[in-house]
Amino acid sequence: MGPLLCVLLWPGHALAYAQHGGLDNLQSGLTSGVAIACALAFCLAWAHTRNAMYAAGLAFVLVEGLFRSMPSLMPPGALQAGSFAALLASTAPLIQGSRAAGILAAACRWSSVALAGVAALALIFVYETESGLLPTSVAGVCAVLSLPLAVWFCAKAVRQAAGRASSVALALAYGASAWMLGRDAWAAGGADTAGTAVELFRLLLVSGALLWLALDSPLRGAAGRKPAxxxxxxxxxxxxxxxxxxxxxxxxxxxxxxxxxxxxxxxxxxxxxxxxxxxxxxxxxxxxxxxxxxxxxxxxxxxxxxxxxxxxxxxxDEQAWTPRGEQTDMAELVRDVVTAMQPDTAHSLVLQAQTSLPVYCDRPLTSVVVRNLIHNAIKYSPANEPVRIETGHTRVGDQPMTWTAVVDRGPGIGEEEQARIFEPRFRRSAHRETPGMGIGLFLARRICQSQGGTLTMQSKVGVGTRFVITLPANGPAA
Structure with missing residues (x-):
């Protein structure tokens, strides 16, 4: 790290250090400095996204940038296994798109777990720092694993324009890993013989790909979202x-x-x-x-x-004209409506109401509904036929309900028109000349539904029509 700061802050001292301290130390310091800078960037990316991929990237740059610069601190087997485990863990989430890609991503995850275990065991029990069977085996296995991943990321870069730069960088990183680890396994007996330039190149490739993803994801916004x-x-x-x-x-x-x-x-x-x-x-x-x-x-x-x-x-001022519910008597409500309407019509209004019928409703609104139904029955009934108004109680599931029916002996309504009778502005073809706007039944049903009730109809052509209002007998507290 010291040489890197010298290069950045004191070029003259850096030149003097390079003349007396040796090029290897300067390269090691440069690699360590780059690793620390990338580690800080990964810490910020992980803190912002909480994505484990950036935590794995942090582990990779620390192992590659710091411990490769100080080979005496870690045996080659632990260093190679730990570095490649972190590399696999950081790139596995980027392998997606097909069933084969899912299998490859799962293989990367399990290989990463296995190599992390090998790195821990090598760090604890194996002390050789140059060569040996374990580092040779680890380097060979990691080199073999690098080849299909390099090919896969190359193919992804060719197929997909999105994220092409990251795919190319990772393909080159795995290609460099295959060359570097293969050379360590077959030519150096597992010892770390890769030059600083290759290690730094590989470090920058992986870090650049992951940092590009971290910076690119929040900038995509709506452009990066799925169609759904x-x-x-x-x-x-x-x-x-x-x-x-x-x-x-x-x-x-x-x-x-x-x-x-x-x-x-x-x-x-x-x-x-x-x-x-x-x-x-x-x-x-x-x-x-x-x-x-x-x-x-x-x-x-x-x-x-x-x-x-x-x-x-x-x-x-009430939102959506919310009904004002109150406990009242349906029989009394209907009786008041019939008493008020009877003097103004030649039809006989026959009321069949029980003594008392509790109901929880908005009394003025419900009176409007009853009046509207009686008015319609009068309008479409022969003058010599009475209009019957009946009341009673029933149950819908576990809830007690109170009902009121208005029955006429009019012409009835056909099955085709029954399905549309509650639609707004619907007028029956046989009564287009009868005064009206066609919204009375629509509003009446809406009023009943807003109070937790229903307005239904049964009709038969040539016999008559029966409209039934059903409302809760008790309020919500009961």
């Missing part, structure tokens, strides 16, 4: 855009509802005042006039209640 990841990102972006659009639409709807509520109150107040004036002017004009004026009063009262219950500002 890009699809996920695109779907997430579309989802966020859709949520923003829905939030804007919901806010617009709230503002529109507030405007409607404000604008409707003025004409309703005018109609109510005019009806009261007519009460005084036409007092005693007969039962027909009185019933029609009472009908106007009831309609005004009903519309005012709806605006107070459903279009007030407190309600509009």
């Amino acid at each position: 990841d890009l699809a996920d990102v695109e779907h997430q972006a579309q989802g966020e855009l859709r949520v923003a659009e829905l939030a804007g639409a919901l806010e617009t709807q709230r503002q529109m509802n507030a405007l409607i509520s404000h604008e409707l109150r003025a004409p309703l107040a005018t109609i109510s005042a005019a009806a009261q004036s007519l009460d005084m002017i036409l007092s005693g004009s007969g039962e027909t006039v009185d019933s029609r004026l009472a009908r106007i009063h009831r309609s005004v009262t009903r519309m005012t209640e709806l605006m107070d219950q459903l279009l007030n500002q407190d309600r509009l």
Whole structure:
């Protein structure tokens, strides 16, 4: 390390050292300095990614850069086995892409484990520092293992453009390993005879390949992601855009509802005042006039209640118009709706309700649903046929439920149209001329579902239709 600092900081002293200290010491210092610099870089890469590949690279550069520069500290067998074990461990994660590559990567991992064990045993029990059977065997085995890996990385560099520089560097590194270790095994009896230039070249190749991967991976960003990841990102972006659009639409709807509520109150107040004036002017004009004026009063009262219950500002501020659940009596709720509607229709509304039926629901919203179903039954039933409203209780699994059914004797609905009856803006072909927007049943089902219930239908052409509201009998606490 000292010679390297001299070269970098004090060129004059370095020249004097080279003249008196010998070239071998300068080369050893240069190799050690490069190894320490690469070791620091690998420490940073591992700390950032927590990838064991960079920890193995750290072990490789320390063994190659430091211990090869001081051969008396480690026997050749331990040095060769430890260095090659770290090299295999650092490159095994880069061998991927096919079933054969998976087998090769697994072989590298197990060979790395075995060589690490051999290095530990050689370090503990074997003390020869030059030659011998163990270092010869280790060097020969590692040289043989280097050849197929060099060929594999060459082929990968030819096939794939991505990571080609790293593949070429590793192919050259394994080629240099095969030459260096083969020469140690067959020509030097296992002794470390490779020159400093070859060792430094191999060290720089491996370090450069791994450091390039460490620097390249965070810079790739979206360009390095898999197609599935890009699809996920695109779907997430579309989802966020859709949520923003829905939030804007919901806010617009709230503002529109507030405007409607404000604008409707003025004409309703005018109609109510005019009806009261007519009460005084036409007092005693007969039962027909009185019933029609009472009908106007009831309609005004009903519309005012709806605006107070459903279009007030407190309600509009609730997210997604969440129902306000309360424990109430379904029989009483239905009875109030029927009592309010009966005077305004010529149809007979026949109520078959039990004495008390507990239900957990939003009473104003549920009243809207019941009223809507009764209104539809009146609209499509013959004048001489009554509309029946029934109530009862049942169980869905372990949960007690309360139901209300509205039954008419109208023309019925065909099977083709039954599947679409709850779609928004759907109008039956036989009733296109009947006034309506085709959203009543859609909203009614949404209201029931938002309260943990259902709205279902059974119908038969020529017999009639039965709509059934089913809601929880008890609240969440129960």
